[in-house]
Structures are given as structure tokens and as C-alpha cells.
Amino acid sequence: NYKELDKIIVGVCGGDGIGPAITAQAQRVLEYLLKEDVKAGKVEFKTIDGLTIERRAAEMAAIPPAVLEELKECHVILKGPTTTPRKGDEWPNVESANVAMRKELDLFANVRPVRIPEQGIDWTFYRENTEGSYAVGSQGIHVTEDLGVDFTVVTSQGCERIIRAAFEFAKANGKTRVTAVTKANIIKTTDGKFLDIFREISKDYPDITADDWYIDIMTAKLVDEKRRRDFQVLVLPNLYGDILTDEAAEFQGGVGTAGSANIGKRYSMFEAIHGSAPRMVTEGRDKYADPCSVIRAAAMLLAHIGYNTEADKLYKALDICTITEKKMEITGRDTGCTSAEFADYIMETVEKLD
Amino acid sequence: NYKELDKIIVGVCGGDGIGPAITAQAQRVLEYLLKEDVKAGKVEFKTIDGLTIERRAAEMAAIPPAVLEELKECHVILKGPTTTPRKGDEWPNVESANVAMRKELDLFANVRPVRIPEQGIDWTFYRENTEGSYAVGSQGIHVTEDLGVDFTVVTSQGCERIIRAAFEFAKANGKTRVTAVTKANIIKTTDGKFLDIFREISKDYPDITADDWYIDIMTAKLVDEKRRRDFQVLVLPNLYGDILTDEAAEFQGGVGTAGSANIGKRYSMFEAIHGSAPRMVTEGRDKYADPCSVIRAAAMLLAHIGYNTEADKLYKALDICTITEKKMEITGRDTGCTSAEFADYIMETVEKLD
Ligand SMILES: CC(C)[C@H](C(=O)O)[C@@H](O)C(=O)O
Ligand SMILES: CC(C)[C@H](C(=O)O)[C@@H](O)C(=O)O
Numbered sequence: 001n002y003k004e005l006d007k008i009i010v011g012v013c014g015g016d017g018i019g020p021a022i023t024a025q026a027q028r029v030l031e032y033l034l035k036e037d038v039k040a041g042k043v044e045f046k047t048i049d050g051l052t053i054e055r056r057a058a059e060m061a062a063i064p065p066a067v068l069e070e071l072k073e074c075h076v077i078l079k080g081p082t083t084t085p086r087k088g089d090e091w092p093n094v095e096s097a098n099v100a101m102r103k104e105l106d107l108f109a110n111v112r113p114v115r116i117p118e119q120g121i122d123w124t125f126y127r128e129n130t131e132g133s134y135a136v137g138s139q140g141i142h143v144t145e146d147l148g149v150d151f152t153v154v155t156s157q158g159c160e161r162i163i164r165a166a167f168e169f170a171k172a173n174g175k176t177r178v179t180a181v182t183k184a185n186i187i188k189t190t191d192g193k194f195l196d197i198f199r200e201i202s203k204d205y206p207d208i209t210a211d212d213w214y215i216d217i218m219t220a221k222l223v224d225e226k227r228r229r230d231f232q233v234l235v236l237p238n239l240y241g242d243i244l245t246d247e248a249a250e251f252q253g254g255v256g257t258a259g260s261a262n263i264g265k266r267y268s269m270f271e272a273i274h275g276s277a278p279r280m281v282t283e284g285r286d287k288y289a290d291p292c293s294v295i296r297a298a299a300m301l302l303a304h305i306g307y308n309t310e311a312d313k314l315y316k317a318l319d320i321c322t323i324t325e326k327k328m329e330i331t332g333r334d335t336g337c338t339s340a341e342f343a344d345y346i347m348e349t350v351e352k353l354d
Numbered sequence: 355n356y357k358e359l360d361k362i363i364v365g366v367c368g369g370d371g372i373g374p375a376i377t378a379q380a381q382r383v384l385e386y387l388l389k390e391d392v393k394a395g396k397v398e399f400k401t402i403d404g405l406t407i408e409r410r411a412a413e414m415a416a417i418p419p420a421v422l423e424e425l426k427e428c429h430v431i432l433k434g435p436t437t438t439p440r441k442g443d444e445w446p447n448v449e450s451a452n453v454a455m456r457k458e459l460d461l462f463a464n465v466r467p468v469r470i471p472e473q474g475i476d477w478t479f480y481r482e483n484t485e486g487s488y489a490v491g492s493q494g495i496h497v498t499e500d501l502g503v504d505f506t507v508v509t510s511q512g513c514e515r516i517i518r519a520a521f522e523f524a525k526a527n528g529k530t531r532v533t534a535v536t537k538a539n540i541i542k543t544t545d546g547k548f549l550d551i552f553r554e555i556s557k558d559y560p561d562i563t564a565d566d567w568y569i570d571i572m573t574a575k576l577v578d579e580k581r582r583r584d585f586q587v588l589v590l591p592n593l594y595g596d597i598l599t600d601e602a603a604e605f606q607g608g609v610g611t612a613g614s615a616n617i618g619k620r621y622s623m624f625e626a627i628h629g630s631a632p633r634m635v636t637e638g639r640d641k642y643a644d645p646c647s648v649i650r651a652a653a654m655l656l657a658h659i660g661y662n663t664e665a666d667k668l669y670k671a672l673d674i675c676t677i678t679e680k681k682m683e684i685t686g687r688d689t690g691c692t693s694a695e696f697a698d699y700i701m702e703t704v705e706k707l708d
Contacts, residue, residue, distance in 0.1 A: 008359075051557060088553065089547060096539060103477075133537075133540065134540055140542055140544060145510070146509050147509050147510075148507070148508050148543040149509070150542070150545075151503055152503065152505075154501075155500050155501050183596075185450060186439075187504050188494055189494025189495065190494060190502045190504045191504075192441060192504065193500075196441070210389045216596045216597045217600055217609065219598070220600045220608070222601075222603075223601060223605060234665070234684055239537070239540075242570045243569055243597060245570075246574045247573035247577060247601065249574065250575075250578065252575075254574070254683065255571065265629055287639050354651075
């Protein structure tokens with residue numbers, strides 16, 4: 001319970017590319033919504049700068065150790081996108097900062113809500129966030145020059161905690177169905193374990209319908225406009241969660257419209273789920289970057305630390321500003337409104353809700 | 355070149371569940387289209403019965419050895435769906451017959467076309483079919499009771515042959531773009547190898563645009579109605595091919611509407627991509643099962659063995675019968691027309707095309 005803390009420290013880690021620009025706007029919105037508690041010293045913002053690809057490449061670290069120390073001094077973190085080098089581009093092969101942060105801070109639950117109210121869609125994805133195909137991704141083996149092996153690793157405890165979190169969320173929020181997504185007919189050991197544990201844990205929740213589908217057919221089910229609204233809470237091993245949430249977010253308006261919560265026992269991190277768009281920066285267009293996704297992440301952060309009223313206002317304002325009122329007119333990507341103007345518009349809209 | 359053979363032997367392997375019923379109808383259509391060459395002894399159909407879950411369970415074999423021998427006596431195979439036991443259902447844990455057949459007959463290219471002419475969509479998926487996450491799926495390791503590991507295994511040769519097949523298909527069919535789909539930022543060893551080889555091979559095809567995307571964002575791109583039609587040929591490691599083709603088929607009207615070609619150097623197998631629907635059989639409704647997918651597979655088989663005129667007629671008839679004319683009226687699932695009546699309707703439609 002965060003409200004019992006003397007002071008909640010909110011780390012704001014801009015990342016790189018357009019990250020610092022959009023995250024700064026999300027921070028403005030947060031400061032506005034929390035202004036009294038900030039004044040009273042109950043909430044403190046802490047800017048964490050060093051998580052840039054330049055510095056990570058220089059130190060050849062997914063997260064430079066000094067930055068990790070700073071992150072660990074916060075209770076919750078708002079994070080902008082960070083560049084993950086791609087094969088063949090200019091950067092050396094440093095690991096994904098996202099993936100490293102999930103592991104270092106043990107943020108085992110990646111929670112991604114996707115809502116399309118006008119279609120009756122209200123999905124919450126619980127993606128396992130620390131193991132599976134991401135567990136030892138970087139330590140695959142070139143057995144010979146011509147034979148490569150990667151590993152998928154899961155533990156019973158890792159499966160249990162994410163599956164239980166999904167059921168607990170369902171129970172606390174009046175949801176009546178939790179769906180597991182695996183490929184247990186083929187990936188038998190690890191997905192099989194996930195599915196076995198899912199079925200076992202589901203017995204503790206007799207009022208909730210528990211069903212499961214394979215990931216291939218599940219990507220088709222999300223397309224089916226007649227039946228997809230019946231899904232409520234979905235729980236998935238890491239890689240399938242990665243895949244299915246991008247598809248789901250696209251129905252909501254694109255990966256740029258979704259936020260993502262990374263929750264652990266001790267730390268939590270809230271992030272935009274799009275990339276760092278470095279080209280916008282080199283072309284001097286970063287002040288026009290769309291801050292929606294990271295502002296949505298900020299709303300999730302507010303709810304998580306117990307500012308539910310403020311979170312609800314922000315969600316409402318986001319819906320008004322991005323969906324209901326003038327979707328295409330306002331987002332930077334489509335016209336020429338800046339990130340700051342969008343944040344202003346959000347704050348004005350919140351003001352009017354009062 | 356099949357036409358140079360004295361006789362082409364077409365194996366018809368019904369599988370189980372609704373498989374035998376729908377496959378029999380596809381065979382009727384094939385016999386009708388090839389009637390002269392059948393009469394002249396140039397094409398022979400060979401029925402292969404034993405690939406049922408009952409027999410596979412009794413012998414505890416993905417494919418009973420005697421059935422495998424029969425399959426190997428054919429040049430091409432038309433296959434109905436086969437039941438893969440699911441965790442917790444009545445059958446013992448025998449392996450998927452599909453997956454076993456792909457490996458035993460070395461059918462390395464799983465080719466799945468998805469066309470939606472009215473939307474300008476004409477995708478061809480080249481899914482690697484013998485390795486990747488399917489390579490040793492059943493031999494994952496329970497390191498301890500609480501720690502499970504699965505393996506993804508690829509070889510350079512395995513990547514090369516599927517990627518080259520995709521580019522050769524593109525070249526032969528006037529396609530201008532081939533897209534690789536991986537998760538090489540995380541699954542670095544195996545997907546990294548796939549992507550490296552893709553980039554290397556693409557240099558041999560300077561007239562074809564080669565690009566690549568990660569599987570997560572790719573599932574979103576297929577949803578984007580404005581841009582998705584730009585994709586032409588896609589080449590993917592086994593698991594991503596499994597996932598993305600189901601999503602793609604759903605846009606075309608459901609996995610039940612798509613056919614799948616499994617091509618190797620020596621053998622080829624064409625199959626429906628839906629399941630065996632055993633409940634339709636126990637409820638006595640198998641004669642109403644929708645034979646579209648396996649008839650589409652039959653059309654792919656015709657094209658593959660060089661009967662292009664006949665294949666084109668069958669594709670046209672399928673389009674007329676399922677899409678253009680009376681989609682909802684005719685398919686067994688929605689009204690009460692039997693598989694045989696649907697096959698009749700297809701043949702009448704072909705007749706009229708002449
Ligand atoms: C950037 C990438 C490493 C990351 C992932 O694969 O998890 C992203 O796709 C996500 O979903 O947060
Ligand atoms: C039935 C199953 C083993 C199979 C697969 O995973 O390949 C199916 O989904 C397919 O796509 O042909």
C-alpha cells in the first residue's frame with residue numbers, strides 16, 4: 001500500500017529517441033494531477049537520464065549499473081521507449097533495456113489492457129515477463145557454425161505467480177473468465193507446465209470460467225468480431241504475450257495507443273509500448289511525437305499507487321482526446337500539434353471534468 | 355516434373371474425425387477434373403486409411419509404420435485433418451501426425467496462400483516446416499520438477515532452403531517483395547541465423563525488395579487495412595508461420611477456408627488446415643462438414659503436379675461457390691447442405707466455366 005509510505009518516489013526514465021520528449025509531457029500531466037501531494041512532499045519525481053542507447057553502447061550494458069541503482073531508489077517508474085539495437089544497424093549488440101529491467105527489478109507481470117468500449121471489448125492481458133523464451137535469449141548456443149539452439153525456460157513458481165495474479169485480478173474486478181494461451185501441443189515441456197499449473201490454480205476460483213486456446217488459433221479469434229468481446233482476462237507465457245498484445249492493441253488503434261504495466265512484488269514500471277523513433281529526433285520532429293501511450297502508462301501508474309480518482313480522470317480525458325472527440329485532429333502524428341500541446345489539451349480536458 | 359512420370363500416384367489420406375468424409379468429396383472433385391487421365395492410367399488414386407487417432411493411440415505412434423510405408427509409395431498426398439491429443443482429453447499423448455509427416459517426408463516448405471481479391475490481398479506464406487520450435491518439441495527436459503526447458507533448433511541448410519524457395523516463388527510469379535518475420539532481437543541465435551541468411555540470400559535477387567519485421571508487430575500490421583495489402587511473400591520460422599497464417603486465414607474467412615501445401619524435394623502433401631471436429635462425427639453430423647479447405651488443398655495439389663488449367667478452374671469454382679455467389683447459403687456449417695452437395699455444386703460450377 002503506497003499511500004502508507006511517507007513519500008512515494010516516482011522515477012521518470014525518459015529512455016532515448018523521442019522518449020525524453022514524450023515522457024516529460026506525461027510527467028507534466030502527473031504533476032498537474034498530483035499537485036497537492038507533490039507540494040506536501042508526499043510524492044516526489046526523480047528524473048533518471050542515463051538510459052540512452054549512446055551510454056548503454058559505451059558501457060556495453062543493457063542498463064548501466066549506476067542507472068540501475070537510481071531505478072532501485074524509486075517505488076514506481078514511468079519509462080519512455082529505449083532503443084534495442086537491431087541486427088545490421090549502427091549500434092553494438094547490447095541487450096534490450098526493457099527486458100533487462102523486467103528481470104533486474106523482477107517485474108513478473110506485464111499487464112496490458114485493451115479497451116474498445118464501442119465494440120464491447122475490455123481485455124486485460126497478463127503476460128509472464130521474466131522467463132519463457134526471454135529467459136536466456138541471449139545465451140543461445142551455436143553448437144556448430146550451422147546449428148543454432150535457443151532455449152525456453154520456465155519454472156513452476158514463475159508460472160504460478162503470473163497465473164495467480166491473473167485470477168486475482170479477475171476476482172477483484174468481477175471478471176468471469178480467464179483464458180490461458182499456449183502452444184502446449186508442440187512446446188510440451190514449458191507450455192505444458194504452464195497449462196497444467198493454470199488448470200490446477202483455476203480450481204481455487206470456482207466462480208471463474210477457465211479455458212485455454214493455442215496461440216495460433218487465438219490470433220484468429222481476436223479477429224472474429226462476433227466472438228472476441230467474450231474474452232476478458234488472458235494469461236500467457238512471455239513470447240505469446242508479446243505477440244498477442246501487439247495484435248490486440250492494433251484493434252484499439254495501434255500499438256501507440258496502449259500502455260503497459262510491469263508489476264513485481266517490490267517495484268513497478270509503466271511504459272509506452274511503441275519504439276523510440278530515433279529518426280524523428282534526427283529530423284528535429286521529436287517535439288511532435290505522440291505522447292498518448294506514455295500518458296496512458298502514467299494513468300496506469302496512478303491507479304497502481306492508489307490515486308484512483310486521478311487515474312480515472314486521466315483515462316476519461318485520454319478517451320475524449322484520442323477517441324471520442326478528435327482522434328485524427330489532435331495526435332501529433334497526423335497534424336502538427338506538438339506533444340506539449342497534446343498534454344495541454346489533456347489537462348484542459350481533465351479540468352473540465354471536475 | 356510430374357507429367358513425365360508414367361503414372362502419378364495421388365494418396366488420399368482421410369485422417370480421422372470429419373476427415374474421411376470431406377476428403378472423399380475432394381477426391382470426387384479431383385477424379386472429375388482428371389477423369390481422362392485417370393481413365394488413361396496416368397493418374398491413380400490410392401486410399402490410405404490407417405491414420406486415425408484410434409490406431410495411432412493403439413500403436414502409440416504419430417504415424418503407424420505401415421501407414422508411413424503406404425504414404426511413401428505416393429508421389430503426392432491429399433490429407434484430411436488428424437486429431438492431435440490435447441492435455442487432459444481421452445487420448446494418450448501421441449505426437450501430432452501432421453508434424454511427424456512433415457519430418458518423415460522432409461516436407462520443408464509449408465506454403466499457405468491467403469487471397470482476398472476485393473481487398474487487393476494476395477499473400478503467400480512460406481513457413482519453415484521441419485525445425486525451429488518444432489524440431490525437438492517433444493524432447494524438452496524437466497531439469498527438476500520445477501524447471502522445464504524446451505529447445506528451438508535451426509540449421510543453416512534448413513533456413514537456406516525455405517528462404518530460397520520463397521525468393522524463387524517470388525521471382526517465378528512476378529512478386530516484388532519478400533518479407534522475413536522473426537523475433538531476432540530476443541531469440542538471437544536461431545532467429546538471428548534465419549535473418550542473417552535471409553539478408554544474404556536476398557542479395558541474389560536484386561529486383562526483389564527484401565524487408566523484415568518482428569513477429570509481434572507483424573501481427574498488428576496484418577490488421578492494418580491500409581497497408582497490409584502491400585505484403586506479398588512472407589517467409590517465417592516454423593512457430594511464427596503457424597501463428598501468423600491462422601491470423602491471416604481469419605481475414606479471408608476463417609482457418610476453414612484456407613489450404614496448406616507441404617512441399618519437399620521428393621514428396622508433397624496438401625491438407626486442410628482446420629481440425630478433425632470429432633464431435634461432428636459422434637453427433638452424426640459429419641456428412642454436413644464443410645469440405646472447402648480440403649478442396650482448396652486439392653486445387654493446390656493440381657497446380658503442383660502440373661494440371662494448371664484444372665487447378666485454375668477449381669480455384670475459380672471455389673471462389674464462386676464460397677465467396678461471390680452464396681457464401682452463407684451453401685457451406686454446410688451454416689445451412690444444412692451436405693459435403694456431397696457442396697462437391698456437386700463445385701463440379702456443376704466447373705462445368706459451366708467450360
Ligand atoms: C522491445 C522488445 C524487446 C519488447 C519485447 O519483446 O518484450 C516489446 O516488443 C514489448 O512488447 O515490450
Ligand atoms: C495441429 C498442429 C500441430 C499444427 C501446427 O502447429 O503446425 C497446425 O496448427 C497447423 O498449423 O498445421
